[in-house]
Amino acid sequence: MFNIFQRVQYPPAISLFIFIFTPYLESLSLNMKTKGRTKSLMASPLMATNLSSKFDALNSPIVMNNTTNIEDSNSPLSPINVFAHNLNDYIEVEVNNEHIINDVPIQEEEDIVVSISPNGTKLYTRKVAEHLIPVKGCRFKSFEDGMQTFKSYAEKVGFSVQKGQTKWWKDAITHKYLRCNKAGNPQPKHKFDTLDKGSLKQKRRSRFTTCDCKVHILLNFDEAQNEWVVVTFDEYHNHPLVSSINKDLNKISRKLPFSTKQYIHNMSVNSVGPVKAHRLLVSLMGGVHNVRGTVTDFKNFSQSIRIFIGDRDSQMILERLRERLESLPNFFFDFVVQNGKLRSVFWADEISKLNYEAFGDVLAFDATYQTNKYDMVFVPFTGVDNNKNCVTFGAGLIFDETTESFIWLLECFITAHKKQPVLVLTDQDAAMRQAILEVLPASRHRLCMWHIMKKLPVKISGELLQNTNIRKLLHRLVWNLFISPATFESRWQDLIEMFSLQDHEWLSEMYAIRHRWVPAYFRELPLCCLMKTTSRCESSNSSFKVNSSSANTLVQFMLCYDARLESQRYRQSLAQFKTSDTSFVGITNLVIEKHAFDLYSYTIFLEVQKEITKGLFCCYIANKELVDGVHVYHVSHLDRRNDLTNTFQVKFESETLSTSCSCRGFTRLGYLCRHIFAVYRVNKIEKIPELYISKRWLRNVLPSSIYSLHSRYGVDNQPQSVLRTEILDLMTECCDVLRGDIEGLSTFANQLKDMRQELIKKGYREPEGKDAACSVIEELVGQPIVSEISVANPEGIRNKGTGKRGRIHAPAEKKSKKPRRVRLCHTCNKYVDDHDSRNCKKITAQVQEQENAGP
Template sequence: MGGGDQPLILTDCSLEETENLLSPVVREEQPDPLDVDIFGILTGDSPLRYIGFDQQGCRSSLVYQTPNGSRYWCPDVSSQFKPVVGKIYLSWDEVYKTYETYGEMSGFQIRVAGYKKWKGEITHRVLVCNKAGKPRGKMIDSVNPASMSRARSSCFKFTSCKALIRLRAIKGTTNYVLYEFSENHNHELVSSENMDLTRKGKHLNFDDLHFVHAMSLNRVGATVAHRLQTSLKGGHHNMRGTRNSYKNVSHDIRMFIGERDMQLVLKKLEDRATNLHNFSFEVYHFEGVLQAIFWADDVSKLNYQLFGDVIAFDATYSTNKYNMIFVPFTGVDNHKRCVTFGTGLIHNETVESYCWLLEAFMKIHVKHPRLVLSDQDPAMRIVVPNVFTQSVHRLCMWHIMKKLPSKVSGDLIHNSNLRSRLHKLVWNVYISTATFEEKWHNLMAEYALENHIWLNEMFSIRELWVPCYFCDIPMCCLMKTTSRCESSNSMFKVTSGSTNTLVQFLMCFDTAIDNQRYNQRVVDFKSKSTTCVFKTGLELEVHAAKIYTQTIFKDVQKEIYKCMISCFITNVDVVDNFKVFTVSHMNNRSDFVNHFKVSIHMLEHSYECSCMGFTRVGYLCRHIFCVFRLHQIKNILDRYISNRWRKGSLPSRVYSISQRLSVDNSEVSVLRNEVADCLNECVDHLTFNVDGLSSFNQKMKELKRELVDNFPCSSSSQKKQCLIEHLVGQHDEHIIDLLPPHGIRNKGCGTNRRLVGPGEKAIENSKKNPRMCRSCNQLTFHDSRNCKKKASVGESTSEK
C-alpha cells in the first residue's frame, strides 16, 4: 500500500480475522497447518484417515478425522457447480450467485467477509462460510460463577470455519479472477430438510410479507397467520420463514413507522384527495401535535345524500395506541344495513373537540340531517343543537331505560308489572303526547314515585327521548337507539386493536369499510337478481316487488298481507274535500283493539293515516293499503315511494374497484396480481395432469433463470425497506413537523378491567341466589364479611 492510502476493510469478522483472510494476497507466508493436513487427506499423503460419507438428506459430504479427533466435512458436489481457481467472472453478482448456489447444494450459507481498496477502487474480495470467525461476546468464567448471571444466555454459530473463496479484481474492468478456493468445513453441513431454517430460508418474500400484513389488518396475529399459511401451502416444507420471522414483520413495520406515523397518515390522505374523486379530509393540530381528524370519501358522501336523513354517532375506544377517540357517523341504507357517512378521531370528549368534529362534518357534507341520535354525553347535548341548527337532537332510549334497575331501588324494581307498564308506555309510538303525559302521571301516582328524582328528571327532558314526541319528523322510527352505532363500532374494532399506530388504524379502517360496502353490494345484487315469493296475489304486491329492495319489500308485503286479514273499514265520512275512512285493526285474538282514520283528499288524491306510518318509516301502512284495496288501486303512487328505499338508489360507480379503499390500484400491483392469476389458472388447468405439470414446471424454471439473470435484485435489506414502504406508504421528508398525540387519558383507557355500572350489578345480582346475612339478619346478596351495617356499627364503636 503506497501513496499514504490506508486499506479500507469492511467485514462481519474482527479486524484481525479479516487481515488474516486477506493477507495472502499481499504477502507470502506459510500455509495454515490445517490446510496442509486437509490437503494431505485429499491426496492420501497424510496420516489422517478417511471416515466415509455423511448423508444429509438429499446430499452427502466426505468426512475426515485427524489424529486428535477433529472432523472435517468436504461437500460432495458435482465439479460443474464448484468454484474453479483461475476462472474469470464477469461481475461481482455472478461470483456471489455462483458461490451461493454451491453453498445451497453443499449445505452451508455464505457471507461477505471483507474487501480491500486501493485508491478508492476494490482490489480484493472474500466470501466465507457463515460460520467463519470466532464467537463474539464474553465467555462464561467457570471459576467465577457470579459471571454466569451477567452473561447473556444465548448460543453462537461461529466455529472458525476456513471454507472460503478469494478473488482479485481485474484493473479497468468489472471482472474478478478466483485465485483461492478452500472447500473444507470444520462443522457438519446442513441437510436439505433443514435449509428452510437457515438465514436465507427464513427470509420472507413479498407475498409472505403481504400475507402477514393483510392478516394483521383483520386482527389475525403472526402465529395464526403462520399456521394458516402452512396449511395453505401444504406443510412446513413448502414454507419460507418461521413463526418468529412472521412475528418480526409487525416489529419491522412499527420500527419503520416510528415518529413518522402522523406524516404517513397525512401523506395517504393527501394522495387520496389527489387521486380519488371527491375525497375530503380535515385536520386540526396544535403546536405540531395532532388534535383531531375527519375524513369522508365519495361513497360516504353519496350514501349521506341518500340516507343521511337520520344519523347516529357514538364514541368508542381502544382502536389505536395513542388512545385517540374513534367517532364514526352511522346511518341506515336502503337495505336497512349500517352505512358509514364519515369518520373522526378526536383528542378528548370536550365541547371544543366535538364542536370541531361536527363542524368538519358539516363542511364536507353541507346538508343538515333531520334527526341526530346520540347518548347522554353532556358535551354532545351542548354541541349538537349548536352545530346542527336545522336538526332535531334525540337521545338513545336504550341508554336511558337500562338505568332503570339502578335508579329505582327497593322492591319496586323487582315488580315486573311496573317495568312492563313503564316500557310499554315509553316505547309506544301510536299515542299522543297528551296521553303519554297523563298515563305517566297516573303510573307514578300508582307506585308512589311522584318525588323520584331520576324519573322526574327523565320526564323533564321527555322531548329528547320519548318516541311520541318525534312522530311528526320523517323517518323518526328508523333509529331509536344507538345500537347501530354499537354494531358499527364493533365491526371496526374487529379489525383494529389498541396497539395499532394511526397509519395501521387507517388501513384497518379501510379493510372494515370495504367489508361493509362488499356486504352492501352483495345484498344489492341479490335484490336486483332475485324475486321474493308473493303471498296475496294483489297487483299492489307485484308492483312493490319491482320498486323496493328485498328487505323493504318484505316489510311492505307484511303490511299488504295484514291489510287483508287484520284490517276492516267500519265507517266512511265526508268532511269538506276529505273522505275519512275508519279502519279497525284486529290483533291475533281477533279483538278490535284500535281504530285508525285514513283521510283522502278527493281533489289532490292524497292519503294520510292517523298512525303516521309513512312519515315514521317511509312506506305506506296497512290501513292505507286497506283503502287501496277497496278502491282497487293496483300501483303505489309515486309520491308515496321514498327514494331511499328504491332498488338501485346508489349509482353504479359506488361499487367500482377504483372506489375501494383497501385495493392497491398502482400499476405494479395490478401487473403482479395479473401474473399471479395467470400462474394460478395454469396450475388449476393442469391440476391432475402429471405430464403437463412437469412440462410447465420445467418452463417456469427456465423462465426464472432468465429473469434472475436479466433483472438483478437489490440487497435483502434494501428490498425489505422497499416492501414495507409499499405496504404502509412512504414519506420523503426527513423533518417531522406533525406528531401524534401522547398521554391521552379518557374514560375508555388506562385499565384492562372494564368498570361495571350499578345497572349491570343489579342484573348480575338478580341472577344470584340471596343468602342470610348474620349481621343484619336479612336475606340479601352479601354476607357478614361485607355487610354495610356491620361496618357502620364498627365505625361508631371506634369513635366512642
C-alpha cells in the first residue's frame, strides 16, 4: 500500500491553535529521530474528528525551530506531521495511496511530501536518503564540496541549483548562498497599459520559471578549521518538484559532461550538426532518458564554441600553424596580412611533401567555396598516389581569385616542394592560367576536358544536337587517345564541314586552344592520361566540404581539414596494408607475372596483370621484321569475340631490351602495355626491364614511417586522451563479455559506483564556472585562448562561388511572402521593420562618435 499525502488547508486560526497547544498534546505524540535532525510527530484530534471517516490512518507532524520530542505509544492514530518554519506553519496529511482535492482523487508519486501553510501556500519536498541531505552543521573541506553535495541532493529531489549572494568581511569571503533556481521573482519587460493601445500589441513571448522559492543553504567559512559549515538549510519549495519521469529534463540533470561535449565537437568536425548528433546519441544510449542534455543544449554548446573563438579566429589559426612549425618536422606555412586582417594562408606538412616527391608529376588544383564563414576560397592541391587514390600536397585559403592571389599561392607551393610538376590540370579560369604561366614555366598546363564538353548542349543549338549524331562524333574525336595531332585536325575540319559549323564562335574558340585540352596534343607527355579532367580534384574538394560547412570558423575549418586529411591518409595506409598482406595468385604461368606482383602496389599489379593476361590470350604476332638492327613486331589486338580491332607496331632491341609500342601505353600510364608483354612472351623475357619500371607505382615508394600514428596531427596523441580511450575500451570489453549475465553486470556496475565514490571522496570532480568552460573548449579545439589579437578576421569577401545563403525561392513563394511586422524600436522611438533596439543604427552612430572623440 502506497502512502502519499492528503492536502488539507486549514484556516489560520486552527493552525495557530495547533501550534500553541502542541506542548499539551505530548501524550499523543510519536518521536522520530533521523540522522542529523529530529522530527516531532503528533496526532491531531481535530483532524481525526473531521477526516477519520475517509482515511484509515491520519498523521500530522509538527517540526519547530526548537525541536521538541513527543512520544505516545498508546495513540490509536498514525502520526501526522505539522511543520513550522519561521512562523510559516503548514500541515501535511498522510493517506494510503492517493491525494484528494475537492473530493477528486489524484494519484501522486510515493516519495513527494506536499503541505499547506496557514496562508494557503503549497509546499513541496521529497523523501531522499539521509546521507544526501546537507543538514545544519555539516562540514566540507571546500566550497566546491558543499556545492556538489547540494547539487546531488537537488538532483535527487527534483530541482536545480544556482549560486546566490556572497558576503565579505575585510577582503575575505565569510558566507555563500546556494539557492533553488526558481529563487527570485519574474521580471517581465513589457507591461500592459489600458490607456496605451501600443502596449496591447503582442510582444515577444517569454517563459518565466522563477517564483520566489526560498529553498537554500548558507555556507559559512570557519577560518579556524579551514572548512565550510552549513549554517541554515531550508528544504521546502513553493512550487511542484520535477517528477521522477522528467528528471532527465531538469536543468541540473541536463548539464553536459565533458564526454558529451567532446562527442558534439567530434560530430561537428565531421559535418554532423547538433540535431543529428543528439539523435545518434539517443540511438546509441538506448533512449532519450539516458542522454544528458536536450537538442537545444547541444545547439547551445555548438554555438558556444564559435562564440569562444569569435574575433580571435585568425589569430588562433596562425598560432596553431606556428605550433606545428615548431613541433612537426619539415612543416611549412606562410600567410599574408593586409590592413591588419588575414588575407591568405598556405600550409603543407612533411607527409604532403613526401607524397609530392613521389607522386608530384601530375598536379590538379581548383577553387572550393563555402567552407568557412568568411567565404575565403579554399584551394587544395591534389595528386594521385601509387594505389590511384587522391592525395593532398598542400592547401591554401585566399581572399579572392585574382591573378595576384594565385601567383602568391603557387609561389608558396614551389617554396615548400622545391620542384615544378610535369603537368598541371585546372579549369578554364583565366587568373589560374596567368599564374601558372608566370610561376610554373616548366610545367605543361592542361584544361579540364569535362568542363569544356559539358558546355556542348548549351553552345550548340538543340535541333542540331537532337537530330544529328554530332555529339557522338565530337566525343569520339576529342577523347581518342591514339590519334596524332595532324589526324585530329583533319578529322575536326571534316566534322565542321559536315555540319556547316565554320562560323560557330564557341567551336572556333575551342579549336584555337586545342593544344590545351585535346588528348592528342599530350600523347608525348609522360602520364598524360593519369588525369584528363579535374574530377579527382573536385572529388577531393567535395570530400573536404563534406566535413566543413559555411558556418565554420577558421579554427573549426582547420579541424575539419585535419579530419578529412586523416581519413585520406587512413585509406592510403589501408591500401598499403592490403599490398603487403596479399599473397600472389597468378592467372598465367608466366614468371614475369610474379615479378610484377613483387614490384607494384596491389592496385597497379591488378592493372599490369590484366595487360599480361590480355597479351597472352588476346594478342598475337601477325608479322615480324628486322629494320636497322631493330626487331619490329606487328601485334594484332582481338576483342572479346576474337574479332580483330587494331594492329600495333612494337619495336624491340634484344640486347638492351629497349621496347616501344605505337599505342604509347607506357608513356600514357607508366606501365607496359599488353602488346609489349606479347613480344616479351615470344622472346622469353621473365622480368620487367629496369628501364620500364616507373618508381611512382612501386609498392614501397613511400617510407613506412609516414604510416605511424606519431606522423599524424589529426590524431590526438596526448597521454590523457590515450588513457581515456584505453579506459573506455576496457569498460566496453567488460560490458561485451558480461552482456548476457545479469548478476555479473550488476556486480560490475556496483564496482564502478564504488570507484566513483572513492574518486569523489578524494576530491575529483568536473570543474565548473566560466574558466572551466573555456578550458574545456580549449582542450577540444586544441588551441589555448589568445590574449592579444594582432591579426583580425577577414571581412567583405565576395567571390563568384560564395552565392546566397539559403535556398532559391519559387515565384509563387515570393508573391505570397508576408510583409514584416512593424515594431517599435526603443532606441530611436520609431516603428520600423528593419531593426530593433539591439541593432539600431543610432547606437552604431553613437559608438562611432565616441571613437572619433577619443579618450
